[in-house]
Amino acid sequence: MSEIKKDDSNVALPTAEQRPSRREFLVQGSKAAAGVGIAALLGNLGNWALSYAADKEPIKIGVLHSLSGTMAISEVSLRDTVLMAVDEINAKGGVMGRQVKPVVVDPASNWDLFAEKAKQLLLEDKVAVVFGCWTSVSRKSVLPVFEKNNGLLFYPVQYEGEECSRNVFYTGAAPNQQAVPAVEYLMSKEGGGYKKFYLLGTDYVYPRTTNKILRAMLLAKKVHEANIMEEYTPFHHQDYQTIVGKIKKFAAGGGATVISTINGDSNVPFYKEFANQGLRAEDAPIMAFSVAEDELRGMDTSALVGHLAAWNYYQSVDTPQNKKFVADFKAYCKKNNLPDGEKRVTDDPIEAAYFGVHVWKQAVEKAGKTDVDAVRKAVYSQKFLAPGGEIMMDAANHHTYRPVLIGEILKDGQFKVVSRSKGLVKPEPWSEYTNPDKGCDWISHQGTYQKK
Amino acid sequence: MTCRTVDVTRLSCSGAIVIVKPFCLCALLLGCFLCLITVQAQAADSKALSLSPLEQALTQITSEDEAVREAGLRTITEQGDSSLIPRLDEIRASADRSIRLAIKPVMDLLKNRAKLESPEADVRRSAATDLGTSGKSVAISWLDQAAAKEANKWVRYTMEESAALLKLAGVDQAAKRTAIEKLGDLASQNAVPALQELVTTGKAAEATETQQALAQSANASIERIETWAAWSNAIETIFRGISLSSILLIMSVGLAIVFGLMGVINMAHGELMMVGAYATFITQELFRAFVPQNFFDYYFAVAMPMAFLVAAGCGLVLEATVIRFLYGRPLETMLATWGISLVLMQAARVYFGDLTAVAAPAWLSGGVQVMVGVFLPNNRLFIIALSAVCVLAIYAILFRSNLGLRVRAVMQNRNMSACLGIPTRKVDAYTFAFGSGLAGIAGWALTLIGNVEPGLGQNYIVDSFMVVVTGGVGKLAGTIVASLGIGGLNKLLEPSMGAVYGKVCILVLVILFLQWRPSGLFAIKGRQADT
Numbered sequence: 001m002s003e004i005k006k007d008d009s010n011v012a013l014p015t016a017e018q019r020p021s022r023r024e025f026l027v028q029g030s031k032a033a034a035g036v037g038i039a040a041l042l043g044n045l046g047n048w049a050l051s052y053a054a055d056k057e058p059i060k061i062g063v064l065h066s067l068s069g070t071m072a073i074s075e076v077s078l079r080d081t082v083l084m085a086v087d088e089i090n091a092k093g094g095v096m097g098r099q100v101k102p103v104v105v106d107p108a109s110n111w112d113l114f115a116e117k118a119k120q121l122l123l124e125d126k127v128a129v130v131f132g133c134w135t136s137v138s139r140k141s142v143l144p145v146f147e148k149n150n151g152l153l154f155y156p157v158q159y160e161g162e163e164c165s166r167n168v169f170y171t172g173a174a175p176n177q178q179a180v181p182a183v184e185y186l187m188s189k190e191g192g193g194y195k196k197f198y199l200l201g202t203d204y205v206y207p208r209t210t211n212k213i214l215r216a217m218l219l220a221k222k223v224h225e226a227n228i229m230e231e232y233t234p235f236h237h238q239d240y241q242t243i244v245g246k247i248k249k250f251a252a253g254g255g256a257t258v259i260s261t262i263n264g265d266s267n268v269p270f271y272k273e274f275a276n277q278g279l280r281a282e283d284a285p286i287m288a289f290s291v292a293e294d295e296l297r298g299m300d301t302s303a304l305v306g307h308l309a310a311w312n313y314y315q316s317v318d319t320p321q322n323k324k325f326v327a328d329f330k331a332y333c334k335k336n337n338l339p340d341g342e343k344r345v346t347d348d349p350i351e352a353a354y355f356g357v358h359v360w361k362q363a364v365e366k367a368g369k370t371d372v373d374a375v376r377k378a379v380y381s382q383k384f385l386a387p388g389g390e391i392m393m394d395a396a397n398h399h400t401y402r403p404v405l406i407g408e409i410l411k412d413g414q415f416k417v418v419s420r421s422k423g424l425v426k427p428e429p430w431s432e433y434t435n436p437d438k439g440c441d442w443i444s445h446q447g448t449y450q451k452k
Numbered sequence: 453m454t455c456r457t458v459d460v461t462r463l464s465c466s467g468a469i470v471i472v473k474p475f476c477l478c479a480l481l482l483g484c485f486l487c488l489i490t491v492q493a494q495a496a497d498s499k500a501l502s503l504s505p506l507e508q509a510l511t512q513i514t515s516e517d518e519a520v521r522e523a524g525l526r527t528i529t530e531q532g533d534s535s536l537i538p539r540l541d542e543i544r545a546s547a548d549r550s551i552r553l554a555i556k557p558v559m560d561l562l563k564n565r566a567k568l569e570s571p572e573a574d575v576r577r578s579a580a581t582d583l584g585t586s587g588k589s590v591a592i593s594w595l596d597q598a599a600a601k602e603a604n605k606w607v608r609y610t611m612e613e614s615a616a617l618l619k620l621a622g623v624d625q626a627a628k629r630t631a632i633e634k635l636g637d638l639a640s641q642n643a644v645p646a647l648q649e650l651v652t653t654g655k656a657a658e659a660t661e662t663q664q665a666l667a668q669s670a671n672a673s674i675e676r677i678e679t680w681a682a683w684s685n686a687i688e689t690i691f692r693g694i695s696l697s698s699i700l701l702i703m704s705v706g707l708a709i710v711f712g713l714m715g716v717i718n719m720a721h722g723e724l725m726m727v728g729a730y731a732t733f734i735t736q737e738l739f740r741a742f743v744p745q746n747f748f749d750y751y752f753a754v755a756m757p758m759a760f761l762v763a764a765g766c767g768l769v770l771e772a773t774v775i776r777f778l779y780g781r782p783l784e785t786m787l788a789t790w791g792i793s794l795v796l797m798q799a800a801r802v803y804f805g806d807l808t809a810v811a812a813p814a815w816l817s818g819g820v821q822v823m824v825g826v827f828l829p830n831n832r833l834f835i836i837a838l839s840a841v842c843v844l845a846i847y848a849i850l851f852r853s854n855l856g857l858r859v860r861a862v863m864q865n866r867n868m869s870a871c872l873g874i875p876t877r878k879v880d881a882y883t884f885a886f887g888s889g890l891a892g893i894a895g896w897a898l899t900l901i902g903n904v905e906p907g908l909g910q911n912y913i914v915d916s917f918m919v920v921v922t923g924g925v926g927k928l929a930g931t932i933v934a935s936l937g938i939g940g941l942n943k944l945l946e947p948s949m950g951a952v953y954g955k956v957c958i959l960v961l962v963i964l965f966l967q968w969r970p971s972g973l974f975a976i977k978g979r980q981a982d983t
Contacts, residue, residue: 068798068801070907072801189553190553203952231950231951232950232951232952233951233952234951234952234955236907236910236911237951238901238902238911238912239696239699239901239942241692241695241696241832241943242689242692242943242946242947242951243951245685245688245692246947248827249641249681249685252641252642252644252645253641253642253643253644253645253646254585254642265902265903265905265907265911268809268902268903269901269902269903272812272831272901272902273829273901275817275818276817276818276819276829276830276831276832277819277827277829278818278819278821278827280578280581282578282581282582283581299809299903300809300810300811300812302811302817339805340805
């Protein structure tokens with residue numbers, strides 16, 4: 001084939017003596033171009049035919065995490081995790097003998113760009129599956145793209161629930177696997193028997209919905225309306241003086257706790273102000289749903305020690321596979337010269353992103369093909385020995401059975417587990433407190449349905 | 453000597469075994485129930501005559517029978533001290549969950565009792581608070597004793613408050629009455645829920661006469677507490693307003709010089725703050741690496757000139773390479789500096805990553821209590837003082853020094869100044885560097901409040917521009933008044949409207965104000981205002 005190409009290009013080259021007219025030049029030029037084109041086409045075709053015959057064409061998967069902008073702080077770690085899981089799978093011979101080839105795109109923390117990049121992954125790159133998104137806004141913006149083009153998304157972050165998409169698998173926690181048990185723990189004798197709850201969050205969909213569920217739950221548990229406070233701050237809020245002052249008044253007399261859904265860079269000013277105004281973790285512990293090891297890395301944790309968080313996994317979970325996972329992750333970051341190298345830590349979304357890739361692999365192998373509908377059915381009830389212990393995909397609602405762990409923040413930015421659920425908790429995307437009549441089922445119903 | 457000692461122990465050991473044997477036989481014959489008693493007897497025997505009620509209690513608390521356990525715990529709380537904690541810990545480690553849960557409060561009680569004697573005031577105070585919320589009336593006498601010899605006013609206050617709270621929760625009616633009075637005297641906000649409860653029980657139809665009397669005095673106490681709270685709340689709000697104002701002021705003084713005096717719209721001003729913050733961070737890391745631990749806290753003092761110089765240096769480079777060519781062309785300056793701000797931000801992100809923080813030195817963490825219910829954080833007090841010092845320094849430099857005279861001359865009439873032999877280009881460069889250095893100092897101070905991150909400048913730049921524009925471009929006094937006004941108003945609105953709507957409201961007010969007075973609070977009068 002290369003010979004043809006050579007011949008063609010020889011013809012195309014005019015010698016200096018010939019001095020072709022413009023017309024001739026154009027004709028010859030177009031001939032040459034056509035020749036090259038045909039040659040390239042033939043080459044491609046041959047290549048394709050060759051790979052088709054051996055069926056060793058790599059399986060393409062998409063990675064849709066922000067690598068720049070405000071969310072890069074959290075999402076870059078998830079990209080690293082997915083790539084590490086892919087490396088692991090490829091090293092062991094790939095999926096059904098085919099290598100996995102990740103296509104990484106950067107939606108740059110821009111919600112519109114998320115939808116655009118998702119479309120590109122599904123339609124141009126024709127990936128078999130996408131691992132991605134962090135914020136609820138980004139997920140909501142790609143949702144229609146995945147549903148319209150019948151794509152498959154693995155979403156690895158805890159979220160506010162109230163969603164039941166045919167094209168998304170949620171490997172992070174639903175509200176009943178994080179927020180609700182965390183508050184139940186605080187109300188229990190063991191957790192301190194707290195009676196007053198200050199719900200504080202950043203002003204966007206996740207805190208608002210979570211607090212709606214928590215308020216309904218607290219009212220159902222006979223907590224008096226006056227003992228629940230709800231407050232929101234703008235993104236990047238820095239001045240927490242007034243709010244901490246309010247908390248101090250609210251906490252007077254004891255029995256009060258703060259449920260924090262504060263996001264990102266507002267956390268440090270908040271915890272600092274909390275400590276500086278003389279409040280202690282013993283007076284009013286802060287239970288946070290958005291503070292994990294990766295956010296604490298590099299933070300000055302002295303003001304956070306003794307406060308609580310609720311997740312489904314911590315780096316400190318003591319299982320042999322977790323020790324290996326943490327060591328592997330650090331080694332991977334070091335080997336690939338990622339920022340902070342060995343000092344990197346694992347946390348809940350990282351674990352969820354990691355086992356998401358493996359669950360998908362198992363499902364593809366079970367289905368015997370990468371076709372979205374077949375894989376989707378194969379994911380149901382799939383089990384995997386994740387770093388934090390065995391997890392199981394739900395049989396019908398696209399969410400994941402996971403354990404619930406309450407952790408106390410330590411000086412080194414790690415967590416000490418103070419309470420652990422008995423076994424795995426069944427995921428409920430529709431909270432029993434706010435939507436008791438709704439359910440999510442893709443086997444016997446078409447997604448969200450009305451319970452009788 | 454050693455030999456003999458060994459012999460003796462051996463002897464006593466074998467003796468013990470001889471004694472144990474018949475007992476065990478007995479136990480086997482008599483069955484399970486008796487066996488339990490025998491084991492206890494054995495334990496008692498082997499510890500010979502030294503058996504105190506405390507030792508007995510320690511064995512009691514592992515009992516299956518709840519009543520026995522309770523009795524043991526009671527003995528320990530009444531007679532025990534902190535020396536028992538290691539032994540309790542041992543028991544806790546091997547016991548099952550229900551016993552662990554039962555032992556925990558007792559251990560906490562003992563620990564806190566020991567902490568009441570701690571040399572550190574903070575520890576004593578937090579122990580007193582914990583005892584107050586524990587609800588255990590045994591602690592009253594401990595607190596009273598500790599309060600009697602306590603020298604620190606606020607620790608004593610907490611001890612008295614906790615003791616009164618415990619008395620209030622107790623059963624003794626006379627003590628209750630004095631406690632209600634005492635809590636009223638102390639203006640204790642912590643007592644309000646308990647007092648409220650007394651009031652409601654007193655109001656109930658089946659209330660006895662004593663209950664009604666208690667309710668009455670409780671009501672009076674609540675009123676006193678609430679009046680006090682209203683006052684302290686007002687003071688705290690004022691303080692918060694001043695604190696926010698000082699932060700706004702320190703952010704915008706640099707901008708007031710660069711934008712106000714020179715007329716350069718520097719969109720990278722926020723990033724110069726970020727540079728100052730990162731200079732602080734680097735100083736901290738250097739101290740961590742090269743300076744002994746004892747001197748670590750001094751890093752913060754060293755970081756201030758560092759932050760100023762690094763930011764001023766950045767300003768100089770920026771002026772020499774970009775802004776110099778764009779004087780008098782505000783639109784281009786804006787675009788160019790906007791681009792530079794993005795470059796700086798991304799550079800910080802690439803080099804430092806997203807997560808860095810500065811640990812505030814010990815003398816700037818925590819706070820001081822000035823009166824009941826008013827607690828002023830040290831870092832905020834520090835920033836208030838700093839902004840005052842900055843304003844004074846700027847005033848001195850601009851209006852009392854030769855350099856300042858030249859700066860003002862160049863700003864007012866460049867050509868005339870040049871004629872008089874003032875190197876106007878140099879003055880421009882120095883002024884810009886000075887403004888940038890002030891931004892660096894703002895960044896240094898802001899590490900006390902928030903984190904150090906690439907987006908730091910973005911969080912503040914809008915507020916800074918708002919302050920400078922509202923105050924009136926070109927007037928330092930305007931900047932001061934505007935930051936006081938905006939900060940104060942914000943804190944006044946926030947408690948009732950919430951942070952989100954408070955901010956919205958402020959922005960709307962600023963827009964309306966600028967509609968009314970487009971040149972800000974303090975407009976420059978005279979010819980320059982027209983140009």
